Amino acid sequence: MEVFLEWWESNPITHLFLSPTIMMQAFPVILRAFPVSLFFGLGSFILGIPLGLALAFMKMARTRFARLPATIYVDVIRGTPLFLQILLVFFGLPLFPFWKSMIQANPWMNQAAIFGISWSAYLRGFLILSLNCAAYLCEIFRAGIQSISRGQMEAARSLGMTTPKAMAFVIIPQTVRRILPTMMSEFILLFKDTALLAAVGITEMVLRAREVAAARFNPSAYVLAAVFYLMVTIPLGRVVANLEAKLAISEGRGGPPRPPVDTETETTIDPDHPAPLPERARA
Amino acid sequence: MTEVATPSITESSKQDRGAPVVRIRDLHKSFGDLEVLRGVDMEVEKGEVVVILGPSGSGKSTLLRCVNKLEEPTAGEVWFEDVMVNDPKTNINEVRERIGMVFQSFNLFPHLTAKGNVMLAQRKVLKRSKEEAERIAIEQLTRVGLDDKIEYFPSQLSGGQQQRVAIARALAMDPHVMLFDEVTSALDPELVRGVLEVMRALVEAGMTMLVVTHEIGFAREAADRVVFMDGGVIVEEGTPEDVFDRPRSERTQDFLGHIR
Numbered sequence: 001m002e003v004f005l006e007w008w009e010s011n012p013i014t015h016l017f018l019s020p021t022i023m024m025q026a027f028p029v030i031l032r033a034f035p036v037s038l039f040f041g042l043g044s045f046i047l048g049i050p051l052g053l054a055l056a057f058m059k060m061a062r063t064r065f066a067r068l069p070a071t072i073y074v075d076v077i078r079g080t081p082l083f084l085q086i087l088l089v090f091f092g093l094p095l096f097p098f099w100k101s102m103i104q105a106n107p108w109m110n111q112a113a114i115f116g117i118s119w120s121a122y123l124r125g126f127l128i129l130s131l132n133c134a135a136y137l138c139e140i141f142r143a144g145i146q147s148i149s150r151g152q153m154e155a156a157r158s159l160g161m162t163t164p165k166a167m168a169f170v171i172i173p174q175t176v177r178r179i180l181p182t183m184m185s186e187f188i189l190l191f192k193d194t195a196l197l198a199a200v201g202i203t204e205m206v207l208r209a210r211e212v213a214a215a216r217f218n219p220s221a222y223v224l225a226a227v228f229y230l231m232v233t234i235p236l237g238r239v240v241a242n243l244e245a246k247l248a249i250s251e252g253r254g255g256p257p258r259p260p261v262d263t264e265t266e267t268t269i270d271p272d273h274p275a276p277l278p279e280r281a282r283a
Numbered sequence: 284m285t286e287v288a289t290p291s292i293t294e295s296s297k298q299d300r301g302a303p304v305v306r307i308r309d310l311h312k313s314f315g316d317l318e319v320l321r322g323v324d325m326e327v328e329k330g331e332v333v334v335i336l337g338p339s340g341s342g343k344s345t346l347l348r349c350v351n352k353l354e355e356p357t358a359g360e361v362w363f364e365d366v367m368v369n370d371p372k373t374n375i376n377e378v379r380e381r382i383g384m385v386f387q388s389f390n391l392f393p394h395l396t397a398k399g400n401v402m403l404a405q406r407k408v409l410k411r412s413k414e415e416a417e418r419i420a421i422e423q424l425t426r427v428g429l430d431d432k433i434e435y436f437p438s439q440l441s442g443g444q445q446q447r448v449a450i451a452r453a454l455a456m457d458p459h460v461m462l463f464d465e466v467t468s469a470l471d472p473e474l475v476r477g478v479l480e481v482m483r484a485l486v487e488a489g490m491t492m493l494v495v496t497h498e499i500g501f502a503r504e505a506a507d508r509v510v511f512m513d514g515g516v517i518v519e520e521g522t523p524e525d526v527f528d529r530p531r532s533e534r535t536q537d538f539l540g541h542i543r
Contacts (some may be wrong), residue, residue, distance in 0.1 A: 019371075121455075149388075149390075151386060151390035152390060152392065153389050154353055154386070154390065155384075155386065155390035155392070155449075156404075157353070157379065158351055158353060158379055158384040158453075159379065159380075159403075159404035159453070159456060160376045160377070160379040160380035160404060160408040160409075160456065161376070161404060161407060161408055162376055165407055169403060169407055170392055170403075173394050174392070174393065174394050177394060217365070218343075241379075245419070274355060278332075
Protein backbone atom coordinates (compact mmCIF):
# COMPACT_ATOMS: atom_id res chain seq x y z
CA MET A 1 0.00 0.00 0.00
CA GLU A 2 2.73 2.43 0.95
CA VAL A 3 4.68 1.46 -2.11
CA PHE A 4 1.67 2.13 -4.26
CA LEU A 5 1.08 5.51 -2.63
CA GLU A 6 4.71 6.43 -3.17
CA TRP A 7 4.51 5.51 -6.81
CA TRP A 8 1.21 7.45 -7.18
CA GLU A 9 2.73 10.61 -5.71
CA SER A 10 5.93 10.29 -7.74
CA ASN A 11 4.17 9.76 -11.06
CA PRO A 12 3.78 13.29 -12.50
CA ILE A 13 0.28 12.75 -13.92
CA THR A 14 -1.36 11.19 -10.89
CA HIS A 15 0.56 13.46 -8.55
CA LEU A 16 -0.35 16.65 -10.38
CA PHE A 17 -4.04 15.95 -10.87
CA LEU A 18 -5.06 13.30 -8.40
CA SER A 19 -2.82 13.75 -5.41
CA PRO A 20 -4.56 12.26 -2.36
CA THR A 21 -2.62 14.42 0.08
CA ILE A 22 -3.58 17.67 -1.66
CA MET A 23 -7.17 16.51 -2.08
CA MET A 24 -7.45 15.63 1.58
CA GLN A 25 -6.26 19.12 2.43
CA ALA A 26 -8.54 20.74 -0.14
CA PHE A 27 -11.60 18.69 0.78
CA PRO A 28 -12.75 20.65 3.87
CA VAL A 29 -11.96 23.94 2.15
CA ILE A 30 -14.04 23.14 -0.92
CA LEU A 31 -16.76 21.46 1.12
CA ARG A 32 -17.24 24.72 3.02
CA ALA A 33 -17.56 26.58 -0.28
CA PHE A 34 -20.00 24.06 -1.75
CA PRO A 35 -23.06 25.63 -0.05
CA VAL A 36 -21.96 29.02 -1.38
CA SER A 37 -22.12 27.77 -4.97
CA LEU A 38 -25.39 25.98 -4.34
CA PHE A 39 -26.83 29.01 -2.55
CA PHE A 40 -26.03 31.35 -5.44
CA GLY A 41 -27.26 28.87 -8.03
CA LEU A 42 -30.50 27.88 -6.34
CA GLY A 43 -31.30 31.35 -4.99
CA SER A 44 -30.79 33.12 -8.32
CA PHE A 45 -32.78 30.46 -10.08
CA ILE A 46 -35.77 30.84 -7.74
CA LEU A 47 -35.58 34.64 -8.05
CA GLY A 48 -35.30 34.29 -11.80
CA ILE A 49 -38.57 32.33 -12.13
CA PRO A 50 -41.05 35.15 -11.39
CA LEU A 51 -38.87 37.59 -13.31
CA GLY A 52 -38.72 35.27 -16.28
CA LEU A 53 -42.47 34.67 -16.14
CA ALA A 54 -43.14 38.42 -16.10
CA LEU A 55 -40.81 38.87 -19.08
CA ALA A 56 -42.54 36.00 -20.90
CA PHE A 57 -45.96 37.60 -20.47
CA MET A 58 -44.51 40.94 -21.61
CA LYS A 59 -43.12 39.30 -24.73
CA MET A 60 -46.52 37.77 -25.48
CA ALA A 61 -48.42 41.00 -24.81
CA ARG A 62 -50.50 42.60 -27.51
CA THR A 63 -49.03 46.08 -27.10
CA ARG A 64 -45.61 46.87 -28.42
CA PHE A 65 -44.91 48.97 -25.31
CA ALA A 66 -44.70 45.77 -23.30
CA ARG A 67 -43.12 43.61 -25.97
CA LEU A 68 -40.28 45.90 -27.01
CA PRO A 69 -38.49 46.36 -23.66
CA ALA A 70 -38.73 42.65 -22.90
CA THR A 71 -37.38 41.75 -26.32
CA ILE A 72 -34.45 44.16 -26.01
CA TYR A 73 -33.69 42.95 -22.49
CA VAL A 74 -33.67 39.28 -23.46
CA ASP A 75 -31.60 39.91 -26.58
CA VAL A 76 -28.99 41.95 -24.70
CA ILE A 77 -28.66 39.51 -21.80
CA ARG A 78 -28.53 36.43 -23.98
CA GLY A 79 -26.26 38.11 -26.49
CA THR A 80 -23.47 39.03 -24.08
CA PRO A 81 -21.22 36.85 -21.89
CA LEU A 82 -22.33 36.33 -18.31
CA PHE A 83 -18.75 36.96 -17.26
CA LEU A 84 -18.93 40.44 -18.72
CA GLN A 85 -22.27 41.07 -17.02
CA ILE A 86 -20.82 40.02 -13.67
CA LEU A 87 -17.85 42.36 -14.03
CA LEU A 88 -20.16 45.18 -15.10
CA VAL A 89 -22.43 44.80 -12.10
CA PHE A 90 -19.75 44.13 -9.50
CA PHE A 91 -17.48 46.98 -10.51
CA GLY A 92 -20.06 49.23 -12.13
CA LEU A 93 -22.79 49.36 -9.50
CA PRO A 94 -20.54 50.65 -6.66
CA LEU A 95 -19.71 53.70 -8.82
CA PHE A 96 -23.31 54.83 -8.88
CA PRO A 97 -24.24 57.57 -6.38
CA PHE A 98 -27.34 55.71 -5.22
CA TRP A 99 -25.27 52.64 -4.42
CA LYS A 100 -22.70 54.76 -2.55
CA SER A 101 -25.36 56.44 -0.46
CA MET A 102 -27.03 53.11 0.19
CA ILE A 103 -23.78 51.67 1.53
CA GLN A 104 -23.13 54.82 3.56
CA ALA A 105 -26.58 54.62 5.11
CA ASN A 106 -26.19 50.89 5.78
CA PRO A 107 -22.55 50.24 6.63
CA TRP A 108 -23.39 46.71 7.70
CA MET A 109 -23.79 45.86 4.04
CA ASN A 110 -20.04 45.68 3.65
CA GLN A 111 -19.72 43.35 6.59
CA ALA A 112 -19.48 39.67 6.23
CA ALA A 113 -22.71 37.72 6.35
CA ILE A 114 -23.17 33.96 6.09
CA PHE A 115 -20.16 32.02 4.63
CA GLY A 116 -18.02 35.12 5.12
CA ILE A 117 -19.38 36.92 2.08
CA SER A 118 -20.53 40.52 2.43
CA TRP A 119 -24.17 41.56 2.05
CA SER A 120 -23.30 43.86 -0.81
CA ALA A 121 -21.59 41.00 -2.65
CA TYR A 122 -24.62 38.79 -2.12
CA LEU A 123 -26.88 41.54 -3.39
CA ARG A 124 -24.89 42.03 -6.57
CA GLY A 125 -24.33 38.33 -7.10
CA PHE A 126 -27.99 37.38 -6.81
CA LEU A 127 -28.96 40.43 -8.84
CA ILE A 128 -26.89 39.62 -11.90
CA LEU A 129 -27.34 35.86 -11.80
CA SER A 130 -31.12 36.08 -11.46
CA LEU A 131 -31.35 38.83 -14.10
CA ASN A 132 -29.33 36.65 -16.42
CA CYS A 133 -31.27 33.50 -15.62
CA ALA A 134 -34.59 35.34 -16.09
CA ALA A 135 -33.77 36.11 -19.71
CA TYR A 136 -33.19 32.44 -20.49
CA LEU A 137 -36.21 31.32 -18.44
CA CYS A 138 -38.34 33.92 -20.25
CA GLU A 139 -37.72 32.18 -23.54
CA ILE A 140 -38.36 28.76 -21.99
CA PHE A 141 -41.67 29.96 -20.49
CA ARG A 142 -42.76 31.75 -23.64
CA ALA A 143 -42.02 28.78 -25.86
CA GLY A 144 -43.75 26.50 -23.35
CA ILE A 145 -46.90 28.59 -23.09
CA GLN A 146 -47.09 29.08 -26.84
CA SER A 147 -46.67 25.35 -27.41
CA ILE A 148 -50.03 24.76 -25.73
CA SER A 149 -52.61 24.64 -28.48
CA ARG A 150 -54.92 27.63 -28.90
CA GLY A 151 -57.87 25.31 -28.45
CA GLN A 152 -57.01 24.90 -24.77
CA MET A 153 -57.48 28.59 -24.11
CA GLU A 154 -60.65 28.63 -26.23
CA ALA A 155 -62.10 25.65 -24.38
CA ALA A 156 -61.36 27.24 -21.01
CA ARG A 157 -62.80 30.60 -22.08
CA SER A 158 -65.88 28.96 -23.58
CA LEU A 159 -66.60 27.49 -20.14
CA GLY A 160 -66.72 31.00 -18.70
CA MET A 161 -63.20 31.18 -17.27
CA THR A 162 -61.43 34.52 -17.31
CA THR A 163 -58.04 34.70 -19.02
CA PRO A 164 -56.14 34.66 -15.69
CA LYS A 165 -58.15 31.64 -14.50
CA ALA A 166 -57.57 29.83 -17.77
CA MET A 167 -53.86 30.60 -17.46
CA ALA A 168 -53.67 29.43 -13.86
CA PHE A 169 -55.69 26.23 -14.14
CA VAL A 170 -55.34 25.14 -17.75
CA ILE A 171 -52.35 26.66 -19.54
CA ILE A 172 -49.67 26.99 -16.83
CA PRO A 173 -50.09 23.46 -15.35
CA GLN A 174 -49.61 21.99 -18.80
CA THR A 175 -46.69 24.32 -19.50
CA VAL A 176 -44.91 23.41 -16.27
CA ARG A 177 -45.01 19.71 -17.07
CA ARG A 178 -43.75 20.36 -20.53
CA ILE A 179 -40.88 22.70 -19.62
CA LEU A 180 -39.72 21.12 -16.37
CA PRO A 181 -36.85 19.20 -18.02
CA THR A 182 -35.67 22.32 -19.88
CA MET A 183 -35.88 24.36 -16.69
CA MET A 184 -33.75 21.86 -14.83
CA SER A 185 -31.17 21.92 -17.60
CA GLU A 186 -31.17 25.70 -17.24
CA PHE A 187 -30.55 25.29 -13.52
CA ILE A 188 -27.58 23.01 -14.23
CA LEU A 189 -26.12 25.66 -16.52
CA LEU A 190 -26.65 28.37 -13.92
CA PHE A 191 -25.13 26.26 -11.16
CA LYS A 192 -21.98 25.75 -13.21
CA ASP A 193 -21.86 29.44 -14.09
CA THR A 194 -21.66 30.43 -10.42
CA ALA A 195 -17.97 29.60 -10.84
CA LEU A 196 -17.62 32.91 -12.69
CA LEU A 197 -18.21 34.69 -9.38
CA ALA A 198 -14.66 33.67 -8.46
CA ALA A 199 -13.49 36.52 -10.68
CA VAL A 200 -15.07 39.08 -8.35
CA GLY A 201 -13.75 37.48 -5.19
CA ILE A 202 -16.77 35.53 -4.05
CA THR A 203 -15.39 32.52 -2.23
CA GLU A 204 -17.26 29.80 -4.05
CA MET A 205 -15.77 26.42 -4.91
CA VAL A 206 -13.52 27.38 -7.81
CA LEU A 207 -11.94 30.30 -5.95
CA ARG A 208 -11.27 28.09 -2.94
CA ALA A 209 -9.80 25.41 -5.18
CA ARG A 210 -7.57 28.02 -6.79
CA GLU A 211 -6.28 29.13 -3.40
CA VAL A 212 -5.27 25.57 -2.52
CA ALA A 213 -3.85 24.95 -5.97
CA ALA A 214 -1.76 28.13 -5.81
CA ALA A 215 -0.53 27.47 -2.28
CA ARG A 216 0.49 23.89 -3.03
CA PHE A 217 1.49 24.48 -6.63
CA ASN A 218 -0.71 21.52 -7.54
CA PRO A 219 -3.99 21.54 -9.49
CA SER A 220 -5.51 18.47 -7.79
CA ALA A 221 -7.86 20.76 -5.85
CA TYR A 222 -9.48 21.76 -9.15
CA VAL A 223 -10.24 18.12 -9.88
CA LEU A 224 -11.84 17.80 -6.48
CA ALA A 225 -13.97 20.89 -7.14
CA ALA A 226 -15.03 19.30 -10.43
CA VAL A 227 -16.19 16.25 -8.49
CA PHE A 228 -18.35 18.50 -6.31
CA TYR A 229 -20.00 20.01 -9.39
CA LEU A 230 -20.60 16.58 -10.86
CA MET A 231 -22.26 15.42 -7.66
CA VAL A 232 -25.03 17.90 -8.43
CA THR A 233 -25.12 17.93 -12.21
CA ILE A 234 -25.02 14.20 -12.95
CA PRO A 235 -27.95 13.17 -10.69
CA LEU A 236 -29.95 16.18 -11.89
CA GLY A 237 -29.19 15.28 -15.49
CA ARG A 238 -30.59 11.80 -14.79
CA VAL A 239 -33.72 13.33 -13.29
CA VAL A 240 -34.18 15.44 -16.42
CA ALA A 241 -33.90 12.38 -18.63
CA ASN A 242 -36.44 10.48 -16.51
CA LEU A 243 -38.83 13.41 -16.53
CA GLU A 244 -38.63 13.62 -20.29
CA ALA A 245 -39.42 9.93 -20.61
CA LYS A 246 -42.37 10.21 -18.22
CA LEU A 247 -43.69 13.25 -20.04
CA ALA A 248 -43.63 11.33 -23.30
CA ILE A 249 -45.92 8.74 -21.76
CA SER A 250 -48.40 11.14 -20.15
CA GLU A 251 -48.76 13.08 -23.38
CA GLY A 252 -49.62 9.92 -25.20
CA ARG A 253 -46.37 9.53 -27.07
CA GLY A 254 -45.86 5.85 -26.41
CA GLY A 255 -45.48 3.86 -23.24
CA PRO A 256 -48.15 1.90 -21.39
CA PRO A 257 -51.26 3.74 -20.22
CA ARG A 258 -51.56 4.31 -16.50
CA PRO A 259 -53.89 1.81 -14.88
CA PRO A 260 -57.30 3.35 -14.35
CA VAL A 261 -58.44 3.95 -10.80
CA ASP A 262 -61.68 2.26 -9.88
CA THR A 263 -64.38 4.55 -8.55
CA GLU A 264 -67.59 4.02 -6.68
CA THR A 265 -69.79 5.30 -9.47
CA GLU A 266 -72.60 2.92 -8.58
CA THR A 267 -73.36 4.74 -5.36
CA THR A 268 -73.39 8.21 -6.83
CA ILE A 269 -75.68 7.71 -9.80
CA ASP A 270 -78.86 9.70 -9.45
CA PRO A 271 -81.80 7.28 -9.87
CA ASP A 272 -83.93 10.07 -11.36
CA HIS A 273 -81.46 10.51 -14.17
CA PRO A 274 -81.70 8.95 -17.56
CA ALA A 275 -79.85 5.70 -17.79
CA PRO A 276 -76.52 5.68 -19.58
CA LEU A 277 -76.78 5.21 -23.28
CA PRO A 278 -77.06 1.50 -23.98
CA GLU A 279 -74.51 1.22 -26.71
CA ARG A 280 -71.08 2.74 -26.72
CA ALA A 281 -68.53 3.14 -29.40
CA ARG A 282 -65.36 1.43 -28.36
CA ALA A 283 -61.93 2.22 -29.53
CA MET B 284 -78.01 24.06 -3.06
CA THR B 285 -77.67 20.39 -3.71
CA GLU B 286 -80.73 20.35 -5.92
CA VAL B 287 -79.23 22.90 -8.30
CA ALA B 288 -77.32 20.03 -9.79
CA THR B 289 -80.24 18.76 -11.83
CA PRO B 290 -79.25 19.69 -15.36
CA SER B 291 -81.57 22.11 -17.05
CA ILE B 292 -81.84 19.83 -20.04
CA THR B 293 -84.02 17.47 -18.08
CA GLU B 294 -86.27 20.26 -16.90
CA SER B 295 -86.91 21.90 -20.21
CA SER B 296 -89.01 20.12 -22.75
CA LYS B 297 -90.25 20.75 -26.22
CA GLN B 298 -93.39 22.38 -24.80
CA ASP B 299 -91.47 25.43 -23.53
CA ARG B 300 -90.75 26.53 -27.09
CA GLY B 301 -91.04 30.08 -28.15
CA ALA B 302 -88.60 32.26 -26.26
CA PRO B 303 -85.62 33.07 -28.44
CA VAL B 304 -82.34 31.96 -26.88
CA VAL B 305 -80.01 33.22 -29.58
CA ARG B 306 -80.75 36.12 -31.91
CA ILE B 307 -78.34 37.24 -34.59
CA ARG B 308 -78.89 40.49 -36.47
CA ASP B 309 -77.04 41.44 -39.65
CA LEU B 310 -73.84 39.82 -38.46
CA HIS B 311 -70.64 40.66 -40.31
CA LYS B 312 -67.19 39.28 -39.62
CA SER B 313 -63.98 39.98 -41.48
CA PHE B 314 -60.49 38.64 -40.99
CA GLY B 315 -58.40 41.42 -42.49
CA ASP B 316 -59.58 41.80 -46.07
CA LEU B 317 -61.43 38.51 -46.01
CA GLU B 318 -65.12 38.94 -45.33
CA VAL B 319 -66.29 35.66 -43.86
CA LEU B 320 -69.79 36.66 -42.75
CA ARG B 321 -71.72 39.20 -44.80
CA GLY B 322 -74.94 39.86 -42.99
CA VAL B 323 -76.43 36.86 -41.24
CA ASP B 324 -79.78 36.96 -39.47
CA MET B 325 -80.85 34.04 -37.36
CA GLU B 326 -82.98 33.18 -34.40
CA VAL B 327 -82.87 30.06 -32.29
CA GLU B 328 -85.80 29.36 -30.02
CA LYS B 329 -85.72 27.51 -26.76
CA GLY B 330 -85.59 23.76 -27.34
CA GLU B 331 -84.94 24.19 -31.03
CA VAL B 332 -82.27 22.19 -32.86
CA VAL B 333 -80.75 24.11 -35.74
CA VAL B 334 -78.26 22.41 -38.02
CA ILE B 335 -75.98 24.60 -40.11
CA LEU B 336 -74.69 23.11 -43.34
CA GLY B 337 -72.43 24.50 -45.97
CA PRO B 338 -69.19 24.04 -47.88
CA SER B 339 -65.93 24.76 -46.06
CA GLY B 340 -65.20 28.45 -45.92
CA SER B 341 -68.87 29.33 -45.96
CA GLY B 342 -68.57 30.94 -42.51
CA LYS B 343 -70.62 28.43 -40.54
CA SER B 344 -67.96 27.81 -37.86
CA THR B 345 -67.27 31.54 -37.61
CA LEU B 346 -70.99 32.15 -37.11
CA LEU B 347 -71.03 29.64 -34.28
CA ARG B 348 -67.94 31.15 -32.68
CA CYS B 349 -69.52 34.60 -32.79
CA VAL B 350 -72.35 33.36 -30.59
CA ASN B 351 -70.06 33.05 -27.56
CA LYS B 352 -67.65 35.71 -28.82
CA LEU B 353 -64.72 33.43 -29.46
CA GLU B 354 -64.70 35.59 -32.57
CA GLU B 355 -65.51 39.25 -32.21
CA PRO B 356 -68.14 40.34 -34.77
CA THR B 357 -67.10 43.16 -37.07
CA ALA B 358 -70.65 44.51 -37.25
CA GLY B 359 -74.14 43.47 -36.29
CA GLU B 360 -75.62 42.15 -33.09
CA VAL B 361 -75.54 38.82 -31.31
CA TRP B 362 -78.05 38.39 -28.51
CA PHE B 363 -78.13 35.60 -25.97
CA GLU B 364 -81.44 35.65 -24.09
CA ASP B 365 -81.61 39.28 -22.89
CA VAL B 366 -77.97 40.30 -23.21
CA MET B 367 -76.11 41.55 -26.23
CA VAL B 368 -73.09 39.30 -26.49
CA ASN B 369 -70.93 41.68 -28.54
CA ASP B 370 -71.68 44.71 -26.39
CA PRO B 371 -68.30 45.70 -24.89
CA LYS B 372 -70.06 46.35 -21.57
CA THR B 373 -71.34 42.77 -21.35
CA ASN B 374 -69.43 40.48 -19.02
CA ILE B 375 -68.67 37.83 -21.59
CA ASN B 376 -67.67 35.25 -18.98
CA GLU B 377 -71.16 35.30 -17.46
CA VAL B 378 -72.63 34.75 -20.91
CA ARG B 379 -70.25 31.89 -21.67
CA GLU B 380 -71.19 30.09 -18.47
CA ARG B 381 -74.59 29.52 -20.04
CA ILE B 382 -73.41 28.61 -23.53
CA GLY B 383 -71.89 25.16 -23.88
CA MET B 384 -69.47 24.63 -26.73
CA VAL B 385 -67.98 21.46 -28.17
CA PHE B 386 -65.09 21.69 -30.60
CA GLN B 387 -63.95 19.67 -33.57
CA SER B 388 -60.62 18.94 -31.85
CA PHE B 389 -62.17 18.08 -28.44
CA ASN B 390 -59.80 20.42 -26.56
CA LEU B 391 -59.90 18.36 -23.39
CA PHE B 392 -57.45 19.45 -20.71
CA PRO B 393 -54.76 16.73 -21.00
CA HIS B 394 -53.41 17.21 -17.46
CA LEU B 395 -56.79 16.33 -15.91
CA THR B 396 -58.77 13.10 -15.85
CA ALA B 397 -62.18 12.86 -17.49
CA LYS B 398 -63.71 13.73 -14.11
CA GLY B 399 -61.24 16.56 -13.57
CA ASN B 400 -62.13 18.00 -16.97
CA VAL B 401 -65.81 18.05 -16.11
CA MET B 402 -65.17 19.42 -12.61
CA LEU B 403 -62.77 22.29 -13.33
CA ALA B 404 -65.13 25.01 -14.57
CA GLN B 405 -67.84 23.94 -12.14
CA ARG B 406 -65.39 24.62 -9.33
CA LYS B 407 -63.63 27.70 -10.65
CA VAL B 408 -66.49 29.43 -12.47
CA LEU B 409 -69.71 28.29 -10.80
CA LYS B 410 -67.94 27.93 -7.42
CA ARG B 411 -69.62 24.64 -6.70
CA SER B 412 -68.30 22.61 -3.79
CA LYS B 413 -65.91 19.79 -4.55
CA GLU B 414 -68.49 17.19 -3.59
CA GLU B 415 -71.22 18.72 -5.72
CA ALA B 416 -68.94 19.21 -8.72
CA GLU B 417 -67.75 15.64 -8.41
CA ARG B 418 -71.29 14.27 -8.18
CA ILE B 419 -72.37 16.23 -11.25
CA ALA B 420 -69.23 15.21 -13.13
CA ILE B 421 -69.95 11.54 -12.50
CA GLU B 422 -73.59 12.09 -13.42
CA GLN B 423 -72.75 13.76 -16.72
CA LEU B 424 -70.04 11.26 -17.60
CA THR B 425 -72.54 8.49 -16.94
CA ARG B 426 -75.05 10.23 -19.18
CA VAL B 427 -72.57 10.20 -22.09
CA GLY B 428 -71.83 6.53 -21.42
CA LEU B 429 -68.41 6.92 -19.84
CA ASP B 430 -69.13 5.84 -16.27
CA ASP B 431 -66.29 3.32 -16.60
CA LYS B 432 -63.77 5.93 -17.79
CA ILE B 433 -64.13 8.52 -15.05
CA GLU B 434 -60.52 8.37 -13.85
CA TYR B 435 -58.95 8.04 -17.30
CA PHE B 436 -56.77 10.74 -18.78
CA PRO B 437 -57.67 12.05 -22.24
CA SER B 438 -54.61 10.35 -23.74
CA GLN B 439 -56.04 7.00 -22.63
CA LEU B 440 -59.36 7.57 -24.39
CA SER B 441 -60.38 7.17 -28.01
CA GLY B 442 -61.37 10.23 -30.00
CA GLY B 443 -65.04 9.42 -29.64
CA GLN B 444 -64.72 8.99 -25.90
CA GLN B 445 -62.78 12.25 -25.64
CA GLN B 446 -65.49 14.06 -27.54
CA ARG B 447 -68.14 12.65 -25.20
CA VAL B 448 -66.12 13.87 -22.20
CA ALA B 449 -66.08 17.29 -23.87
CA ILE B 450 -69.88 17.16 -24.18
CA ALA B 451 -70.19 16.16 -20.51
CA ARG B 452 -67.87 19.03 -19.58
CA ALA B 453 -70.14 21.51 -21.33
CA LEU B 454 -73.34 19.95 -19.95
CA ALA B 455 -72.09 20.14 -16.36
CA MET B 456 -72.41 23.93 -16.55
CA ASP B 457 -76.19 23.66 -17.10
CA PRO B 458 -76.01 25.49 -20.42
CA HIS B 459 -79.09 27.08 -21.96
CA VAL B 460 -77.79 26.36 -25.43
CA MET B 461 -75.15 24.01 -26.82
CA LEU B 462 -72.93 24.85 -29.78
CA PHE B 463 -71.46 21.92 -31.69
CA ASP B 464 -68.67 22.85 -34.09
CA GLU B 465 -68.12 19.92 -36.48
CA VAL B 466 -67.77 17.64 -33.50
CA THR B 467 -67.53 14.42 -35.50
CA SER B 468 -65.25 15.66 -38.27
CA ALA B 469 -62.03 14.62 -36.54
CA LEU B 470 -63.29 11.15 -35.63
CA ASP B 471 -62.76 7.80 -37.28
CA PRO B 472 -66.02 6.68 -38.88
CA GLU B 473 -66.65 3.93 -36.34
CA LEU B 474 -66.44 6.41 -33.46
CA VAL B 475 -68.90 8.90 -34.93
CA ARG B 476 -71.95 6.87 -33.94
CA GLY B 477 -71.37 7.05 -30.18
CA VAL B 478 -71.07 10.85 -30.30
CA LEU B 479 -74.17 11.22 -32.46
CA GLU B 480 -76.12 9.03 -30.06
CA VAL B 481 -75.22 11.33 -27.21
CA MET B 482 -76.34 14.29 -29.29
CA ARG B 483 -79.62 12.58 -30.18
CA ALA B 484 -80.25 11.93 -26.49
CA LEU B 485 -79.71 15.65 -25.88
CA VAL B 486 -82.23 16.50 -28.58
CA GLU B 487 -84.69 14.13 -26.91
CA ALA B 488 -84.10 15.89 -23.60
CA GLY B 489 -85.09 19.19 -25.18
CA MET B 490 -81.71 20.91 -25.29
CA THR B 491 -81.44 24.00 -27.47
CA MET B 492 -78.73 23.21 -29.98
CA LEU B 493 -76.84 24.93 -32.78
CA VAL B 494 -74.99 22.29 -34.74
CA VAL B 495 -72.44 22.74 -37.51
CA THR B 496 -71.97 19.34 -39.11
CA HIS B 497 -71.55 17.36 -42.27
CA GLU B 498 -73.67 14.50 -40.91
CA ILE B 499 -76.68 14.72 -43.20
CA GLY B 500 -78.33 11.75 -41.50
CA PHE B 501 -78.21 13.48 -38.14
CA ALA B 502 -79.50 16.74 -39.62
CA ARG B 503 -82.40 14.96 -41.32
CA GLU B 504 -83.68 13.17 -38.26
CA ALA B 505 -82.71 15.48 -35.39
CA ALA B 506 -82.97 19.01 -36.75
CA ASP B 507 -86.03 21.19 -36.40
CA ARG B 508 -84.52 23.54 -38.92
CA VAL B 509 -81.66 23.27 -41.38
CA VAL B 510 -79.72 26.33 -42.44
CA PHE B 511 -77.60 26.22 -45.56
CA MET B 512 -74.80 28.77 -45.73
CA ASP B 513 -72.53 29.72 -48.58
CA GLY B 514 -70.23 32.69 -49.10
CA GLY B 515 -70.94 34.16 -45.68
CA VAL B 516 -74.72 34.37 -46.04
CA ILE B 517 -77.68 32.10 -45.39
CA VAL B 518 -78.72 30.77 -48.76
CA GLU B 519 -81.62 28.66 -47.69
CA GLU B 520 -83.33 27.50 -44.54
CA GLY B 521 -86.29 25.39 -43.59
CA THR B 522 -87.30 22.01 -42.26
CA PRO B 523 -84.98 19.13 -43.12
CA GLU B 524 -87.57 17.92 -45.64
CA ASP B 525 -87.68 21.30 -47.35
CA VAL B 526 -83.94 21.70 -47.58
CA PHE B 527 -82.98 18.12 -48.39
CA ASP B 528 -85.87 17.00 -50.57
CA ARG B 529 -86.99 20.24 -52.20
CA PRO B 530 -83.99 22.57 -52.19
CA ARG B 531 -84.90 25.82 -53.91
CA SER B 532 -81.49 27.31 -54.41
CA GLU B 533 -79.12 25.99 -57.03
CA ARG B 534 -76.20 26.25 -54.65
CA THR B 535 -77.97 24.06 -52.11
CA GLN B 536 -78.78 21.50 -54.77
CA ASP B 537 -75.19 21.56 -55.93
CA PHE B 538 -73.83 21.11 -52.40
CA LEU B 539 -76.22 18.31 -51.54
CA GLY B 540 -75.39 16.62 -54.82
CA HIS B 541 -71.73 16.62 -53.88
CA ILE B 542 -72.03 15.15 -50.43
CA ARG B 543 -74.58 12.49 -51.29
